[in-house]
Amino acid sequence: MPLPKWELLNGDSAYCPTCGSRNTVFLFPAALAQAGAAHAATALDGEAACFDHPAKRAVAACQQCGRFVCQLCAVEFGAGVWCPSCVAARSGKARPATSETSRMLYDSWALLIPFVLLLIWPLTILSGPAVTALAIMKWRQPISLVRRNRWRFGVGLAAALAEAALWAWGIWYLVAKVRAGA
Amino acid sequence: MEPNRERYRRLPGRRRGFIFGSSVWMGSDHLLLVKSSRFREEYKRFFLRDVQAIVTASAPRFHISTRSALIACLWLAALAVSMGASLGPRRQLTWILWAVAAGLAIAWVYISAARSCRCRIYTAVSSEELPSLYRTWTARRFLEKVEPYLAQAQGTIEGNWAEAVEDRQVGPPPEGRIGLMMPGAVAPMATLPPPPPSAQTARTPVSFLFVASLCLGGLAELLTLSASEKAGRWILLGFLLMQIVAAVAVLVQNFRGILRPAMRNLAIVTLAGIGVWYYSVQMAMGAVIGFQNAASHNPRVVQTQMDPMLIANYPLSRGIAGGMFLALGLVGAILLLRGGRSEERASFNV
Numbered sequence: 001m002p003l004p005k006w007e008l009l010n011g012d013s014a015y016c017p018t019c020g021s022r023n024t025v026f027l028f029p030a031a032l033a034q035a036g037a038a039h040a041a042t043a044l045d046g047e048a049a050c051f052d053h054p055a056k057r058a059v060a061a062c063q064q065c066g067r068f069v070c071q072l073c074a075v076e077f078g079a080g081v082w083c084p085s086c087v088a089a090r091s092g093k094a095r096p097a098t099s100e101t102s103r104m105l106y107d108s109w110a111l112l113i114p115f116v117l118l119l120i121w122p123l124t125i126l127s128g129p130a131v132t133a134l135a136i137m138k139w140r141q142p143i144s145l146v147r148r149n150r151w152r153f154g155v156g157l158a159a160a161l162a163e164a165a166l167w168a169w170g171i172w173y174l175v176a177k178v179r180a181g182a
Numbered sequence: 183m184e185p186n187r188e189r190y191r192r193l194p195g196r197r198r199g200f201i202f203g204s205s206v207w208m209g210s211d212h213l214l215l216v217k218s219s220r221f222r223e224e225y226k227r228f229f230l231r232d233v234q235a236i237v238t239a240s241a242p243r244f245h246i247s248t249r250s251a252l253i254a255c256l257w258l259a260a261l262a263v264s265m266g267a268s269l270g271p272r273r274q275l276t277w278i279l280w281a282v283a284a285g286l287a288i289a290w291v292y293i294s295a296a297r298s299c300r301c302r303i304y305t306a307v308s309s310e311e312l313p314s315l316y317r318t319w320t321a322r323r324f325l326e327k328v329e330p331y332l333a334q335a336q337g338t339i340e341g342n343w344a345e346a347v348e349d350r351q352v353g354p355p356p357e358g359r360i361g362l363m364m365p366g367a368v369a370p371m372a373t374l375p376p377p378p379p380s381a382q383t384a385r386t387p388v389s390f391l392f393v394a395s396l397c398l399g400g401l402a403e404l405l406t407l408s409a410s411e412k413a414g415r416w417i418l419l420g421f422l423l424m425q426i427v428a429a430v431a432v433l434v435q436n437f438r439g440i441l442r443p444a445m446r447n448l449a450i451v452t453l454a455g456i457g458v459w460y461y462s463v464q465m466a467m468g469a470v471i472g473f474q475n476a477a478s479h480n481p482r483v484v485q486t487q488m489d490p491m492l493i494a495n496y497p498l499s500r501g502i503a504g505g506m507f508l509a510l511g512l513v514g515a516i517l518l519l520r521g522g523r524s525e526e527r528a529s530f531n532v
Contacts, residue, residue, distance in 0.1 A: 007237065024237065025237050028234060028235060029338070030234045031234035031347060032343070105223060
Protein backbone atom coordinates (compact mmCIF):
# COMPACT_ATOMS: atom_id res chain seq x y z
CA MET A 1 0.00 0.00 0.00
CA PRO A 2 1.24 3.52 -0.69
CA LEU A 3 1.88 5.99 2.08
CA PRO A 4 -1.46 7.57 3.06
CA LYS A 5 -2.00 11.16 1.98
CA TRP A 6 -2.74 12.34 5.53
CA GLU A 7 0.74 11.21 6.51
CA LEU A 8 2.39 13.12 3.70
CA LEU A 9 0.38 16.31 3.87
CA ASN A 10 1.23 16.94 7.52
CA GLY A 11 4.97 17.01 7.02
CA ASP A 12 7.38 15.21 9.35
CA SER A 13 4.85 14.30 12.00
CA ALA A 14 1.22 13.27 11.68
CA TYR A 15 -1.48 11.63 13.75
CA CYS A 16 -3.47 8.74 12.36
CA PRO A 17 -7.13 9.81 11.99
CA THR A 18 -8.26 6.28 12.89
CA CYS A 19 -6.19 5.18 15.87
CA GLY A 20 -4.50 8.45 16.86
CA SER A 21 -0.98 7.03 16.76
CA ARG A 22 1.84 9.48 16.13
CA ASN A 23 3.58 8.83 12.83
CA THR A 24 6.93 10.29 11.91
CA VAL A 25 7.81 10.39 8.22
CA PHE A 26 11.37 10.55 6.91
CA LEU A 27 11.11 11.30 3.21
CA PHE A 28 13.99 10.91 0.75
CA PRO A 29 14.52 12.35 -2.74
CA ALA A 30 13.57 9.07 -4.43
CA ALA A 31 9.98 9.88 -3.46
CA LEU A 32 10.13 13.07 -5.53
CA ALA A 33 11.70 11.46 -8.59
CA GLN A 34 9.57 11.49 -11.71
CA ALA A 35 7.38 8.42 -11.74
CA GLY A 36 7.76 8.30 -15.50
CA ALA A 37 11.53 7.99 -15.39
CA ALA A 38 11.31 4.26 -16.05
CA HIS A 39 8.83 4.62 -18.92
CA ALA A 40 9.75 2.97 -22.17
CA ALA A 41 9.93 5.51 -24.97
CA THR A 42 8.12 4.89 -28.22
CA ALA A 43 10.34 3.64 -31.04
CA LEU A 44 10.56 5.89 -34.08
CA ASP A 45 11.16 4.76 -37.64
CA GLY A 46 14.62 3.27 -38.06
CA GLU A 47 15.17 2.80 -34.34
CA ALA A 48 15.73 -0.59 -32.72
CA ALA A 49 12.66 -1.89 -30.94
CA CYS A 50 12.15 -4.06 -27.89
CA PHE A 51 11.78 -7.79 -28.58
CA ASP A 52 8.68 -8.09 -26.37
CA HIS A 53 7.27 -4.61 -27.06
CA PRO A 54 7.76 -3.79 -30.77
CA ALA A 55 6.40 -0.28 -30.31
CA LYS A 56 8.99 0.62 -27.65
CA ARG A 57 12.50 1.85 -28.24
CA ALA A 58 15.27 -0.58 -27.25
CA VAL A 59 17.75 0.75 -24.71
CA ALA A 60 20.02 -2.28 -24.26
CA ALA A 61 20.74 -5.80 -25.43
CA CYS A 62 20.39 -8.77 -23.11
CA GLN A 63 23.86 -10.02 -22.16
CA GLN A 64 22.65 -13.62 -22.25
CA CYS A 65 20.59 -13.96 -25.43
CA GLY A 66 21.24 -10.67 -27.22
CA ARG A 67 17.59 -9.65 -27.52
CA PHE A 68 16.89 -5.95 -27.49
CA VAL A 69 15.05 -4.77 -24.43
CA CYS A 70 13.19 -1.54 -23.70
CA GLN A 71 13.47 0.45 -20.49
CA LEU A 72 10.60 -1.53 -19.03
CA CYS A 73 12.11 -4.95 -19.80
CA ALA A 74 15.72 -4.21 -18.88
CA VAL A 75 16.67 -6.04 -15.70
CA GLU A 76 19.90 -5.01 -14.01
CA PHE A 77 21.44 -8.31 -13.03
CA GLY A 78 24.86 -8.17 -11.45
CA ALA A 79 26.96 -5.90 -13.65
CA GLY A 80 24.92 -6.34 -16.84
CA VAL A 81 21.43 -6.13 -18.27
CA TRP A 82 19.28 -9.21 -18.82
CA CYS A 83 15.91 -9.67 -20.46
CA PRO A 84 13.01 -11.02 -18.33
CA SER A 85 13.09 -14.40 -20.15
CA CYS A 86 16.73 -15.03 -19.23
CA VAL A 87 16.12 -13.99 -15.65
CA ALA A 88 13.19 -16.41 -15.45
CA ALA A 89 15.18 -19.20 -17.13
CA ARG A 90 18.06 -18.81 -14.68
CA SER A 91 15.94 -18.63 -11.53
CA GLY A 92 16.87 -21.40 -9.12
CA LYS A 93 20.25 -21.99 -10.77
CA ALA A 94 23.62 -20.42 -10.02
CA ARG A 95 22.68 -16.96 -8.92
CA PRO A 96 24.83 -14.10 -7.70
CA ALA A 97 24.80 -13.57 -3.95
CA THR A 98 22.94 -10.28 -4.35
CA SER A 99 19.84 -12.08 -5.62
CA GLU A 100 19.62 -14.72 -2.90
CA THR A 101 16.40 -14.45 -0.97
CA SER A 102 16.83 -17.22 1.61
CA ARG A 103 19.30 -19.66 3.07
CA MET A 104 18.98 -22.77 5.18
CA LEU A 105 21.04 -22.47 8.36
CA TYR A 106 22.60 -25.90 8.72
CA ASP A 107 24.87 -24.69 11.51
CA SER A 108 21.79 -23.79 13.58
CA TRP A 109 20.38 -27.26 12.92
CA ALA A 110 23.64 -28.77 14.14
CA LEU A 111 23.56 -26.65 17.29
CA LEU A 112 19.93 -27.21 18.21
CA ILE A 113 19.52 -30.93 17.46
CA PRO A 114 21.54 -32.22 20.44
CA PHE A 115 19.90 -29.80 22.88
CA VAL A 116 16.33 -30.11 21.66
CA LEU A 117 16.54 -33.89 21.71
CA LEU A 118 17.39 -33.67 25.41
CA LEU A 119 13.69 -32.95 25.98
CA ILE A 120 12.99 -36.50 24.78
CA TRP A 121 16.26 -37.93 26.03
CA PRO A 122 16.08 -41.46 24.54
CA LEU A 123 16.32 -39.81 21.12
CA THR A 124 19.75 -38.41 22.02
CA ILE A 125 21.14 -41.75 20.85
CA LEU A 126 20.50 -40.41 17.35
CA SER A 127 21.93 -36.93 17.81
CA GLY A 128 25.62 -37.94 17.70
CA PRO A 129 25.50 -39.69 14.31
CA ALA A 130 22.99 -37.20 12.91
CA VAL A 131 24.93 -34.07 13.79
CA THR A 132 28.25 -35.62 12.75
CA ALA A 133 26.81 -36.50 9.35
CA LEU A 134 25.26 -33.04 9.03
CA ALA A 135 28.51 -31.30 9.92
CA ILE A 136 30.52 -33.37 7.45
CA MET A 137 28.06 -32.91 4.61
CA LYS A 138 27.24 -29.24 5.13
CA TRP A 139 30.43 -27.79 6.58
CA ARG A 140 31.35 -26.14 3.29
CA GLN A 141 27.84 -24.98 2.49
CA PRO A 142 27.33 -21.22 2.72
CA ILE A 143 25.91 -20.22 6.10
CA SER A 144 24.04 -17.03 6.84
CA LEU A 145 24.76 -14.00 4.63
CA VAL A 146 25.50 -11.93 7.72
CA ARG A 147 27.32 -14.35 10.01
CA ARG A 148 31.02 -14.85 9.64
CA ASN A 149 31.95 -17.97 11.57
CA ARG A 150 30.85 -21.54 12.10
CA TRP A 151 31.03 -21.90 15.87
CA ARG A 152 27.52 -23.38 15.91
CA PHE A 153 28.76 -26.36 13.95
CA GLY A 154 31.59 -26.86 16.46
CA VAL A 155 29.48 -26.53 19.60
CA GLY A 156 26.69 -28.71 18.20
CA LEU A 157 29.19 -31.36 17.16
CA ALA A 158 30.86 -31.31 20.58
CA ALA A 159 27.50 -31.64 22.37
CA ALA A 160 26.34 -34.44 20.09
CA LEU A 161 29.61 -36.33 20.50
CA ALA A 162 29.37 -35.90 24.29
CA GLU A 163 25.86 -37.41 24.20
CA ALA A 164 27.13 -40.28 22.04
CA ALA A 165 29.99 -40.85 24.46
CA LEU A 166 27.55 -40.94 27.40
CA TRP A 167 25.44 -43.49 25.57
CA ALA A 168 28.49 -45.62 24.82
CA TRP A 169 29.58 -45.45 28.45
CA GLY A 170 26.06 -46.31 29.67
CA ILE A 171 25.78 -49.31 27.37
CA TRP A 172 29.26 -50.48 28.34
CA TYR A 173 28.37 -50.09 32.03
CA LEU A 174 25.15 -52.09 31.66
CA VAL A 175 26.88 -54.86 29.73
CA ALA A 176 29.64 -55.02 32.33
CA LYS A 177 27.05 -55.16 35.12
CA VAL A 178 25.10 -57.95 33.41
CA ARG A 179 28.30 -59.92 32.87
CA ALA A 180 29.32 -59.42 36.49
CA GLY A 181 25.90 -60.62 37.63
CA ALA A 182 26.07 -63.69 35.44
CA MET B 183 33.13 -21.05 0.44
CA GLU B 184 32.19 -17.57 -0.78
CA PRO B 185 35.16 -15.56 -2.02
CA ASN B 186 33.16 -12.51 -3.13
CA ARG B 187 30.98 -12.38 -0.09
CA GLU B 188 29.68 -8.96 0.78
CA ARG B 189 30.47 -7.63 4.23
CA TYR B 190 27.43 -6.42 6.11
CA ARG B 191 27.39 -4.18 9.14
CA ARG B 192 24.61 -4.61 11.63
CA LEU B 193 22.37 -1.62 12.18
CA PRO B 194 20.69 -0.79 15.51
CA GLY B 195 17.69 -2.92 16.39
CA ARG B 196 17.30 -6.64 16.64
CA ARG B 197 14.24 -8.72 17.34
CA ARG B 198 15.08 -11.86 19.27
CA GLY B 199 12.06 -14.12 19.52
CA PHE B 200 11.88 -17.72 20.65
CA ILE B 201 11.40 -18.83 17.07
CA PHE B 202 11.44 -15.79 14.84
CA GLY B 203 14.03 -13.06 14.76
CA SER B 204 14.84 -10.10 12.61
CA SER B 205 17.61 -7.60 11.99
CA VAL B 206 18.67 -5.02 9.41
CA TRP B 207 22.18 -4.84 7.98
CA MET B 208 23.98 -2.27 5.88
CA GLY B 209 25.54 -3.49 2.65
CA SER B 210 27.64 -1.57 0.17
CA ASP B 211 24.65 -0.08 -1.63
CA HIS B 212 21.61 -1.57 0.04
CA LEU B 213 19.90 -2.34 3.31
CA LEU B 214 19.45 -6.04 4.00
CA LEU B 215 16.44 -7.08 6.03
CA VAL B 216 17.02 -10.50 7.57
CA LYS B 217 14.06 -12.48 8.88
CA SER B 218 15.17 -15.57 10.71
CA SER B 219 13.16 -18.58 11.80
CA ARG B 220 16.01 -20.37 13.64
CA PHE B 221 16.76 -22.80 10.82
CA ARG B 222 16.24 -20.53 7.85
CA GLU B 223 16.85 -16.92 6.97
CA GLU B 224 14.97 -14.83 4.44
CA TYR B 225 16.51 -11.75 2.92
CA LYS B 226 15.02 -8.63 1.42
CA ARG B 227 17.14 -5.90 -0.08
CA PHE B 228 16.31 -2.21 -0.25
CA PHE B 229 18.75 -0.37 -2.46
CA LEU B 230 19.67 2.99 -1.03
CA ARG B 231 18.80 4.78 -4.26
CA ASP B 232 15.26 3.31 -4.16
CA VAL B 233 14.23 4.09 -0.60
CA GLN B 234 11.46 6.69 -0.73
CA ALA B 235 10.48 6.97 2.91
CA ILE B 236 10.85 5.46 6.34
CA VAL B 237 7.88 5.87 8.65
CA THR B 238 7.74 5.19 12.36
CA ALA B 239 4.32 4.93 14.00
CA SER B 240 3.91 4.78 17.75
CA ALA B 241 2.17 1.54 18.62
CA PRO B 242 2.09 -0.87 21.56
CA ARG B 243 4.44 -3.83 21.05
CA PHE B 244 4.24 -6.48 23.78
CA HIS B 245 7.17 -8.52 22.58
CA ILE B 246 8.80 -11.08 24.86
CA SER B 247 12.40 -11.41 23.74
CA THR B 248 14.76 -14.22 24.60
CA ARG B 249 16.66 -11.76 26.80
CA SER B 250 13.59 -11.08 28.92
CA ALA B 251 12.95 -14.84 29.07
CA LEU B 252 16.50 -15.33 30.34
CA ILE B 253 15.92 -12.68 33.02
CA ALA B 254 12.69 -14.49 34.00
CA CYS B 255 14.56 -17.82 34.25
CA LEU B 256 17.26 -16.25 36.43
CA TRP B 257 14.58 -14.73 38.62
CA LEU B 258 12.84 -18.10 38.96
CA ALA B 259 16.10 -19.77 39.87
CA ALA B 260 16.80 -17.09 42.49
CA LEU B 261 13.28 -17.49 43.88
CA ALA B 262 13.62 -21.26 44.07
CA VAL B 263 16.94 -20.95 45.89
CA SER B 264 15.60 -18.30 48.25
CA MET B 265 12.55 -20.41 49.13
CA GLY B 266 14.49 -23.64 49.42
CA ALA B 267 17.61 -22.48 51.21
CA SER B 268 17.49 -22.80 54.96
CA LEU B 269 20.31 -20.31 55.54
CA GLY B 270 20.00 -16.51 55.82
CA PRO B 271 17.04 -14.15 55.96
CA ARG B 272 15.09 -15.92 53.26
CA ARG B 273 11.80 -14.14 53.89
CA GLN B 274 13.31 -10.72 53.16
CA LEU B 275 15.11 -12.06 50.10
CA THR B 276 11.88 -13.51 48.75
CA TRP B 277 10.11 -10.18 49.20
CA ILE B 278 12.95 -8.37 47.47
CA LEU B 279 12.73 -10.81 44.57
CA TRP B 280 8.99 -10.26 44.24
CA ALA B 281 9.54 -6.48 44.34
CA VAL B 282 12.18 -6.79 41.60
CA ALA B 283 9.76 -8.88 39.53
CA ALA B 284 7.00 -6.31 39.97
CA GLY B 285 9.38 -3.50 38.97
CA LEU B 286 10.52 -5.38 35.89
CA ALA B 287 6.95 -6.21 34.91
CA ILE B 288 5.81 -2.59 35.30
CA ALA B 289 8.81 -1.37 33.28
CA TRP B 290 8.09 -3.90 30.53
CA VAL B 291 4.42 -2.95 30.33
CA TYR B 292 5.26 0.78 30.26
CA ILE B 293 7.92 0.40 27.58
CA SER B 294 5.74 -1.93 25.51
CA ALA B 295 2.72 0.37 25.70
CA ALA B 296 4.24 3.85 25.56
CA ARG B 297 7.74 3.59 24.12
CA SER B 298 7.21 1.23 21.21
CA CYS B 299 6.63 1.69 17.53
CA ARG B 300 6.22 0.10 14.15
CA CYS B 301 8.64 1.03 11.42
CA ARG B 302 8.01 0.71 7.69
CA ILE B 303 10.26 1.31 4.73
CA TYR B 304 8.78 2.42 1.39
CA THR B 305 10.12 2.07 -2.13
CA ALA B 306 8.29 2.59 -5.40
CA VAL B 307 7.34 -1.09 -5.53
CA SER B 308 7.11 -2.23 -1.93
CA SER B 309 6.32 -1.23 1.61
CA GLU B 310 7.81 -3.49 4.22
CA GLU B 311 7.71 -3.50 7.98
CA LEU B 312 11.05 -3.64 9.76
CA PRO B 313 10.28 -5.98 12.68
CA SER B 314 13.64 -5.39 14.34
CA LEU B 315 12.67 -1.80 15.09
CA TYR B 316 9.99 -1.96 17.76
CA ARG B 317 11.28 0.47 20.38
CA THR B 318 11.30 4.20 19.69
CA TRP B 319 14.87 4.77 20.84
CA THR B 320 16.12 1.94 18.62
CA ALA B 321 14.26 3.39 15.63
CA ARG B 322 15.84 6.77 16.33
CA ARG B 323 19.33 5.27 16.46
CA PHE B 324 18.64 3.30 13.28
CA LEU B 325 17.59 6.44 11.41
CA GLU B 326 20.61 8.34 12.68
CA LYS B 327 22.82 5.61 11.23
CA VAL B 328 20.98 5.17 7.93
CA GLU B 329 20.21 8.78 6.98
CA PRO B 330 23.80 9.71 6.05
CA TYR B 331 24.02 6.73 3.68
CA LEU B 332 20.68 7.60 2.09
CA ALA B 333 21.74 11.23 1.76
CA GLN B 334 24.96 10.08 0.10
CA ALA B 335 23.05 7.92 -2.37
CA GLN B 336 20.14 10.27 -3.09
CA GLY B 337 20.99 13.71 -1.76
CA THR B 338 18.66 15.57 0.56
CA ILE B 339 15.34 17.34 0.20
CA GLU B 340 15.60 21.06 0.79
CA GLY B 341 12.77 22.88 2.50
CA ASN B 342 9.28 21.66 3.24
CA TRP B 343 8.53 18.57 1.20
CA ALA B 344 4.85 18.35 2.17
CA GLU B 345 3.81 20.60 -0.72
CA ALA B 346 6.09 18.84 -3.20
CA VAL B 347 4.46 15.47 -2.59
CA GLU B 348 0.90 16.79 -2.63
CA ASP B 349 0.12 15.31 -6.03
CA ARG B 350 2.45 12.33 -5.81
CA GLN B 351 2.19 8.85 -4.51
CA VAL B 352 4.87 7.53 -2.17
CA GLY B 353 5.22 3.80 -1.88
CA PRO B 354 3.85 1.05 -4.07
CA PRO B 355 0.52 1.38 -5.92
CA PRO B 356 -2.43 -0.18 -4.08
CA GLU B 357 -2.49 -3.28 -6.23
CA GLY B 358 1.22 -3.81 -5.65
CA ARG B 359 2.19 -3.92 -9.33
CA ILE B 360 4.16 -0.96 -10.51
CA GLY B 361 4.16 -2.13 -14.11
CA LEU B 362 0.43 -1.63 -14.49
CA MET B 363 0.70 1.99 -13.46
CA MET B 364 3.03 2.79 -16.31
CA PRO B 365 1.77 4.09 -19.62
CA GLY B 366 2.09 1.52 -22.35
CA ALA B 367 1.92 -1.40 -20.00
CA VAL B 368 0.43 -4.61 -21.37
CA ALA B 369 -2.65 -4.86 -19.16
CA PRO B 370 -4.87 -1.91 -18.31
CA MET B 371 -5.52 -1.29 -14.63
CA ALA B 372 -9.23 -2.00 -14.95
CA THR B 373 -8.63 -5.64 -15.82
CA LEU B 374 -6.74 -6.35 -12.62
CA PRO B 375 -8.95 -8.30 -10.22
CA PRO B 376 -9.00 -7.17 -6.59
CA PRO B 377 -6.83 -9.24 -4.26
CA PRO B 378 -8.78 -12.05 -2.61
CA PRO B 379 -9.60 -11.39 1.04
CA SER B 380 -7.64 -13.45 3.51
CA ALA B 381 -9.65 -16.48 4.60
CA GLN B 382 -7.61 -16.90 7.76
CA THR B 383 -9.12 -15.80 11.02
CA ALA B 384 -8.22 -15.85 14.69
CA ARG B 385 -11.72 -16.79 15.84
CA THR B 386 -12.66 -20.43 15.57
CA PRO B 387 -14.21 -22.72 18.19
CA VAL B 388 -10.80 -24.34 18.63
CA SER B 389 -9.05 -21.02 19.26
CA PHE B 390 -11.77 -20.03 21.73
CA LEU B 391 -11.35 -23.38 23.51
CA PHE B 392 -7.58 -22.91 23.54
CA VAL B 393 -7.72 -19.41 25.01
CA ALA B 394 -10.44 -20.44 27.47
CA SER B 395 -8.37 -23.40 28.66
CA LEU B 396 -5.41 -21.08 29.22
CA CYS B 397 -7.39 -18.42 31.08
CA LEU B 398 -9.48 -20.84 33.14
CA GLY B 399 -6.47 -23.05 33.84
CA GLY B 400 -4.42 -20.08 35.01
CA LEU B 401 -7.21 -18.76 37.21
CA ALA B 402 -7.98 -22.20 38.65
CA GLU B 403 -4.32 -22.75 39.52
CA LEU B 404 -3.96 -19.38 41.22
CA LEU B 405 -7.27 -19.60 43.10
CA THR B 406 -6.70 -23.12 44.41
CA LEU B 407 -3.11 -22.83 45.57
CA SER B 408 -4.17 -23.74 49.09
CA ALA B 409 -6.31 -26.69 48.00
CA SER B 410 -5.45 -30.23 49.00
CA GLU B 411 -2.65 -32.10 47.23
CA LYS B 412 -5.00 -34.45 45.44
CA ALA B 413 -7.32 -31.68 44.21
CA GLY B 414 -4.37 -29.54 43.12
CA ARG B 415 -2.89 -32.42 41.17
CA TRP B 416 -6.13 -33.13 39.31
CA ILE B 417 -6.74 -29.45 38.54
CA LEU B 418 -3.23 -29.07 37.13
CA LEU B 419 -3.30 -32.27 35.10
CA GLY B 420 -6.82 -31.70 33.79
CA PHE B 421 -6.09 -28.24 32.47
CA LEU B 422 -2.65 -29.26 31.18
CA LEU B 423 -4.23 -32.02 29.12
CA MET B 424 -6.90 -29.67 27.79
CA GLN B 425 -4.31 -27.02 26.88
CA ILE B 426 -2.05 -29.48 25.09
CA VAL B 427 -4.95 -30.95 23.08
CA ALA B 428 -6.26 -27.48 22.20
CA ALA B 429 -2.76 -26.27 21.21
CA VAL B 430 -2.29 -29.24 18.89
CA ALA B 431 -5.73 -28.57 17.38
CA VAL B 432 -4.72 -24.93 16.80
CA LEU B 433 -1.57 -26.09 15.00
CA VAL B 434 -3.64 -28.41 12.81
CA GLN B 435 -6.09 -25.63 11.96
CA ASN B 436 -3.25 -23.27 11.08
CA PHE B 437 -1.71 -25.96 8.86
CA ARG B 438 -5.05 -26.27 7.07
CA GLY B 439 -5.10 -22.50 6.48
CA ILE B 440 -8.00 -21.72 8.79
CA LEU B 441 -6.25 -20.03 11.70
CA ARG B 442 -3.86 -17.10 11.55
CA PRO B 443 -0.16 -17.53 12.34
CA ALA B 444 -0.43 -15.43 15.51
CA MET B 445 -2.61 -18.05 17.20
CA ARG B 446 -0.26 -20.79 15.97
CA ASN B 447 2.67 -18.93 17.53
CA LEU B 448 0.77 -18.74 20.80
CA ALA B 449 0.18 -22.51 20.67
CA ILE B 450 3.89 -23.12 20.04
CA VAL B 451 4.87 -20.83 22.92
CA THR B 452 2.36 -22.62 25.16
CA LEU B 453 3.71 -26.07 24.34
CA ALA B 454 7.29 -24.89 24.74
CA GLY B 455 6.37 -23.14 27.99
CA ILE B 456 4.79 -26.30 29.39
CA GLY B 457 7.93 -28.28 28.51
CA VAL B 458 10.30 -25.71 29.96
CA TRP B 459 8.14 -25.34 33.08
CA TYR B 460 8.02 -29.11 33.66
CA TYR B 461 11.76 -29.60 33.34
CA SER B 462 12.83 -26.45 35.16
CA VAL B 463 10.52 -27.10 38.10
CA GLN B 464 11.78 -30.65 38.38
CA MET B 465 15.39 -29.51 38.25
CA ALA B 466 14.78 -26.73 40.77
CA MET B 467 13.02 -29.10 43.15
CA GLY B 468 15.79 -31.65 42.78
CA ALA B 469 18.28 -28.96 43.67
CA VAL B 470 16.21 -27.85 46.67
CA ILE B 471 15.88 -31.40 47.99
CA GLY B 472 19.59 -31.91 47.45
CA PHE B 473 20.38 -28.78 49.45
CA GLN B 474 18.02 -29.82 52.23
CA ASN B 475 19.49 -33.30 52.46
CA ALA B 476 23.03 -31.98 52.41
CA ALA B 477 22.12 -29.56 55.18
CA SER B 478 20.65 -32.30 57.34
CA HIS B 479 24.10 -34.01 57.60
CA ASN B 480 22.37 -37.35 57.54
CA PRO B 481 23.31 -39.35 54.47
CA ARG B 482 20.70 -42.02 55.27
CA VAL B 483 17.79 -39.73 54.47
CA VAL B 484 19.01 -38.79 51.00
CA GLN B 485 16.11 -39.10 48.62
CA THR B 486 17.48 -40.87 45.55
CA GLN B 487 14.50 -40.50 43.28
CA MET B 488 11.74 -37.96 43.18
CA ASP B 489 8.25 -38.71 42.01
CA PRO B 490 7.67 -36.52 38.93
CA MET B 491 4.08 -36.03 39.99
CA LEU B 492 5.30 -34.26 43.14
CA ILE B 493 5.46 -31.05 41.15
CA ALA B 494 1.69 -30.89 41.17
CA ASN B 495 1.70 -30.67 44.94
CA TYR B 496 3.91 -27.64 45.39
CA PRO B 497 2.11 -24.31 45.45
CA LEU B 498 5.14 -22.51 44.03
CA SER B 499 5.26 -24.63 40.87
CA ARG B 500 1.49 -24.45 40.49
CA GLY B 501 1.60 -20.70 41.02
CA ILE B 502 4.23 -20.30 38.31
CA ALA B 503 2.19 -22.46 35.94
CA GLY B 504 -0.96 -20.51 36.77
CA GLY B 505 0.74 -17.18 36.14
CA MET B 506 2.20 -18.42 32.87
CA PHE B 507 -1.14 -19.78 31.63
CA LEU B 508 -2.97 -16.63 32.64
CA ALA B 509 -0.45 -14.42 30.83
CA LEU B 510 -0.68 -16.59 27.70
CA GLY B 511 -4.47 -16.59 28.00
CA LEU B 512 -4.52 -12.79 28.12
CA VAL B 513 -2.35 -12.66 24.99
CA GLY B 514 -4.76 -15.11 23.36
CA ALA B 515 -7.73 -12.96 24.37
CA ILE B 516 -6.06 -9.94 22.74
CA LEU B 517 -5.52 -12.00 19.58
CA LEU B 518 -9.18 -13.02 19.61
CA LEU B 519 -10.30 -9.42 20.04
CA ARG B 520 -8.09 -8.35 17.15
CA GLY B 521 -9.24 -11.28 15.07
CA GLY B 522 -11.51 -9.24 12.82
CA ARG B 523 -8.87 -6.72 11.85
CA SER B 524 -7.58 -7.24 8.33
CA GLU B 525 -3.84 -7.61 8.06
CA GLU B 526 -1.89 -5.85 5.39
CA ARG B 527 0.00 -8.19 3.12
CA ALA B 528 3.44 -6.82 2.43
CA SER B 529 4.82 -7.11 -1.04
CA PHE B 530 8.17 -8.72 -1.63
CA ASN B 531 11.17 -6.73 -2.72
CA VAL B 532 14.15 -8.57 -4.21
